Each structure stands twice: as C-alpha cells, then as structure tokens.
Amino acid sequence: MLFNSDCLFFEGHFPNNPVVPGVLLLDTIYGNLLKIGTSDIVGIDNARFYNTVLPNEKVIVKINDMPGKVVCTVKNDTGKVLKVSYIKAQ
Template sequence: MIAPAPWRRRFAVPASHPSLPGHFPGRPVVPGVVLLDAVFAALAEEGHGTATQLLRAKFTAPVAPEEVVEVEFRGTAPGRVAFQCHCRGALALSGEAALGSPGA
C-alpha cells in the first residue's frame, strides 16, 4: 500500500449530538472520542482504509458544537496516516493511525 497524497476534509459536530448534554453544562465541548470518530469516518469515506489502531493522539484546544473542524491527512508510511485538526485557526487535535485495507 502506497502512502496517499495529503488531503483535507471538513466536519462539524451538531449541537444535537447525544454526547453533549452534561459535557460541560454552560459551555459544551465536543468529547475527544467524538472528534476521533469524525476523523476516522472522514478517512474511511475517502476510501483510504479503516483506522485499525490509534498510534498517538494529542488534544490541544477545545472544540465547541457546530464549529467547523478542518482535518488534514498525510500518509506517513504504507498503512499509516497522520492527521491534524484545526478549529478557529488553532490546532485542536493531532495524531496518527494505522490503516486496514479499504472496506476492511
């Protein structure tokens, strides 16, 4: 498997997402696992494979519901992809994942 060329996707977590009530009252923040789920869904939708293992992740800024997150993917090696998520011009999440075959 050849590392794919860099590509970008955008997403936003709706305010109606079931994880948000109570996280946190008065100032909702999208949970990290929800951000990772959106990143992995975008990866699979692009046809580059399924994330089979999270190799590393670092959360550096909060993301509120409805905020647009731009994720940039970059193949780092065959079967691996790095990602960076930016929101409001700030890095919110970065990491790397191992990939399975598309459709796996």
C-alpha cells in the same frame, strides 16, 4: 466538519460548558478515512489534544497519508485542536 449545538451529547459533555468529546472527534475522523478508501487502519499510535471544539464551531481536518500510518491534524479558527496518527496494517 461541524457539530451542531443540538447534538444530544452536548447535554452531558458538559452541562453549562459544552464541548465535543475527544473520542467523537477521533471516531469521526476514522469514519471519514473509511469513506475516502483508507480501510487498512488498525489502531491509533498517538493522539494529542491541544484545544477543545465547541458547538457550531467549524474545524478543518488535514490528512497526510504516509507509508505505515495516516496523520490527521484538526484545526479551528484559533489554531491546532488535535493531531492523531492512525496505524495502517502491514
């Protein structure tokens, strides 16, 4: 996953120090879960941010689909960026 430096949200988040908004990371992961057929997500149980994602920085998303939840870990070249648990419908 990569967010190009010309994305408009970088202008306001934050001026002279652009980072990818955390909510955009969460929404992008959710959208990708829907694309691969995980459509029974009803919410987020836990989300922990460890680091920021910068413009043009490549991140890798690891998906662990388990009973009752999907745990996603996002990493960049320096380590873990985000770990989030999405709750599945029962």
